[in-house]
Amino acid sequence: MRRSSFASMECPIAGALERVGEWWSLLIMRDALDGFTRFDEFEANLGIAPNMLTRRLRALSDDGLLERVQYSTKPARYEYIVTEKGRDLRPVIVALYLWGIKNTADGARNVVLVDQVTGSEIVPEFVDHHSGRPLSSMRAEFVAGPDASEEMRRRLNPDSRRTRRDRHKAQRSTT
Template sequence: MTQLEGAAMRRTSFEPMGCPVAGTLELVGEWWSLLIMRDALDGFSRFDEFERNLGIAPTMLTRRLRTLVDAGLLDRRQYSAAPPRYEYVATAKGRDLGPVIVALYAWGRKHVDAGEPSVVMIDQDTDEEILPVMVDRNSGRPLADLNTAFLAGAGADEDMRERLDPGLRAARRQRSRIT
């Protein structure tokens, strides 16, 4: 590996940011990870299935699967002893990523897919197409209809509290309207 290739492969860790979005990206922010999880949640579990579905190089697939197992999103289970072969099954933590993938699907259907969709989501009990939206659990209202903001939580450090301070946010919003 050349020095340039090594530099291109390194990336900044998002872990110190202390934000749930950044923490999620630390685990699944590499695009192959989300596509592997999409397939795992759709019932694919074997190395050759992931490789065929995604057109991913075996070395990259091996690295991504190891990372997803280490992160607790997939379980690695042996299904053949000779030769040793493994399947990868979503854990409860991995299944909890499902709504995130569905949200990406819904956004892509709205903003990326031109013309007739190549993939649709259905209710397997009725075979009817589902058009997913995220809703607030308390009110049932779609998040897109709400005026939402992030606030610093109890575990936030001083930098996070300052960044998410409602008064400073209002001043930034006002400043952006003027310019």
């Protein structure tokens, strides 16, 4: 059965996917964060059908990631300006960029990330705010937070997780 909404899931990742998990949404936000603001720019850049673009722009505006601002009355035309909430998505876009370079680009450097002021290439690294350690070197895991339901606490129970890890280790060693 196909899931139509992640809204009832108790997970910040599911909540984020509810808003931007559709692939066009992330590509529209990528372009908006790069300074594109108009319907025709998004349409030309992405090769997206106008009806799909209309739906995605409406959803991104309704979710507060873009602000729809009229710039012409005859005919009525709008720009889509990135909001603070939309700017908060930039690290996610950069993380997808990094993952794509490492895992899909076959070494091609078709796109690079640069500082707008200096023009210097940026080599981003995600680090833990408290320790300064790169996230890629940490053994991070999700645990139930203070507001988690009993179901979420059961699912993320560290003891159950260790049992699953042990089971996977045993399977790998026998193959």
